[in-house]
Amino acid sequence: MSQGQGKKGAARTRSLRWMDLLWQGASTTAHEENRKDEVLRVFRDLARDSKRDKVVREYVPLEPLWR
DSSP: OOHHHHHHHHHHHHHHHHHHHHHHHHHHHHHHHHHHHHHHHHHHHHHHHHHSOOOOOOOOOOOOTTO
């Protein structure tokens, strides 16, 4: 194999790695966007529920049975 073919092979490998990193970045970004939307939906639901007229009960921790 000549030196020119070795350089072409190395350049091709770098290009493939670069494309793979771009693909992973794009899929990671999409996953993060989906996760963000899910988290925001939960907070919107909590905000909506907190605006309703509900009786808020005081939290009383349970007593352990072994006392």
